[in-house]
Amino acid sequence: MRSSDPSALVTVVEGMPGAGKTTVLSALARAGRTVLPEYTTPAGDLLDHDRHPRHDDEDSHLANWLRKADHLRGRSGPVWVDRDWLTALAWAASTSGLTERADWAYRHLTTGRLIPPHRWIILDLPPHISLQRRAQRLHPGHPWSDPAVLERLRTFYLDPPTHLATAHPGLTELVAAIPRQRVDAIASTAQLASAVDAVGAR
Template sequence: MPGAGKTTVLAALADVGRTVLPEYTTPAGHLLDHDRHPHHDDEDSHLANWLRKADHLRGHPGPVWVDRDWLTALAWAASTGGLTRRADWVHRHLATGRLTPPRRWIILDLPPHLSLQRRAERLHPGHPWSDPTVLERLRAFYLDPPTHLAAAHPGLAELVAAVPRQRVDATASTDQLADAVGAR
C-alpha cells in the first residue's frame, strides 16, 4: 500500500547488504528519482518498467528485494479499471519468460485512511491513490489477489495463488517492519 513503509524497509535491507531493486529504474537498474517517474496515466512507461526490472532480476544469483513488481501492475488495474487487459499482459509475459514469479510476496498492509494520512504532504489531486475508495479496492486486491484475478484471468489466478504471500501489518513501527521482512 502507498505509505506503508516500503522505501524505509528497503533502505534497511540495503543497509544490511541485501540487493534491492527500486520502484522505478533506469535502463542500467539505478533508482529513477521520484520527480522523473512516469505520470500515472502513462501505461506504456509503467509496463516497460516492469519488464526492465524483470530483465535486471534475470540471472541474479541471490535474493533480490523488489520495490513493487508486476503484482503492483495488477493491483493498479484492479483499483482503477482494466484488470482483464492487464492480467492478459502479465500472463503473456510470464508465458514467454519476460516476467517471472517471485519466491514470495511481502504485502505491507495499511488501511486506506492511514495511507492517506502518512502521505498527506505528497498527495496529488487527481491521482487515483489519493481517493480512499480506490485505496480500498487496492487493499482488497493485495490481500487476496487470486480471488480478484479469478474472473479476469483464471490461469493467472492459479499462478499467483502458487506464490506464497506474507502479510505484514504496516501499522507497526519501522523496527518491527524491518524485523518482519528479515531486514535485520
C-alpha cells in the same frame, strides 16, 4: 514457468501506498542486502523520484516491470524487490482494466519476459492511515488519493486470486501458487525491516 526465474531467491515487497516499502528496503540496502528499487534506469540503478512516470503513463509503468525482470536474471543470493508486476494488476483492480492487464501479465509470464517471484510480502494499511501518511504529497487527480479506490486496492492485495478469478483463470492459478505474506505496516520502520529481512532470507 519457473524456468525463466533468476538463480536468486526473489522476495517482492508490495502493498498500500504509504506503508513504508521504499523506506524499509532502503534500510535493508544500507544493511548490505541486495535491493532492486521500484523504478530503475536501463542500467538497473535507482530512478530519481522526480523522473518517475506519471500515474496515467501506463506504457512507461509496464516497461519498468519488464526492465526489472531483466535486471533480476543472473543475480545470486537473496534479492528484495520494491514492487513488481503485481502492482500493475493492483492498479487495474483499484481503477479499471483488470482483464486487459491480466492478459498482459500472463502473456509476458508465459513467454519468460516477466518473472514469478518466490514470494510476495504485502505491507498492509487501512486506507485512512495511507492517506494520513501521505497528506503532504497527495495529488487530487491521482486515483490513490481517493479512499474508495484505496479500499479496492487493499482488498485486491489481501486476496489477488479471488479478484483475478473472473478476469483470467490461468493467471489466477499462477498467482495463487506464489506464497504471500501479509505484514501489518503500522509497525515502526525498524520492526518492518526486521520482518521483511527475516522473510526474504528464508
